[in-house]
Amino acid sequence: DAMVIQNPRYQVTQFGKPVTLSCSQTLNHNVMYWYQQKSSQAPKLLFHYYDKDFNNEADTPDNFQSRRPNTSFCFLDIRSPGLGDAAMYLCATSRGGYEQYFGPGTRLTVT
Template sequence: DAMVIQNPRYQVTQFGKPVTLSCSQTLNHNVMYWYQQKSSQAPKLLFHYYDKDFNNEADTPDNFQSRRPNTSFCFLDIRSPGLGDAAMYLCATSRARTEAFFGQGTRLTVV
């Protein structure tokens, strides 16, 4: 059974049109991560939560926002997607300083 679920698997959005990606977990982990991964590159950390404590990476564009309404759910909001935001977006969860479990990712296309 999937433990970290990302929806949708594939998302097509128009240039400049806000889009939200979602992630849910059944593991009750306190840490949740969002990564952006472009072709042939490593996942790049955008933000992470330790419980409700939000941590934004210094180089994450302001265009990217996140919400974590409860332990199980986390959302990535892209306010005005540009062509350069097309990528795979990965959600992961873990307990502090233990292995992270990843979802299957959402592949975002911007047209």
């Protein structure tokens, strides 16, 4: 089945220690998104790639970076995680301008 896969599902990192979350897709969608979702809140868009073009949301902290080496993979790098960065991180994909398909998420804990 075509799908969006996120690894790991659970990640524990120490305060200030860089961490990378990964997302892959078999849908061959040209757009990939990263969202941050805190408990019982709506997902908050961090950035997205339209093909190779990177689009950052204005209020996304510089601490968050992303890489998309090819169509299938996208990474979220958190350079110096703080306690406030503990959240669920959702990856989503779409054909440009259409509905998004979400992965299962990575729950990040910062100790």
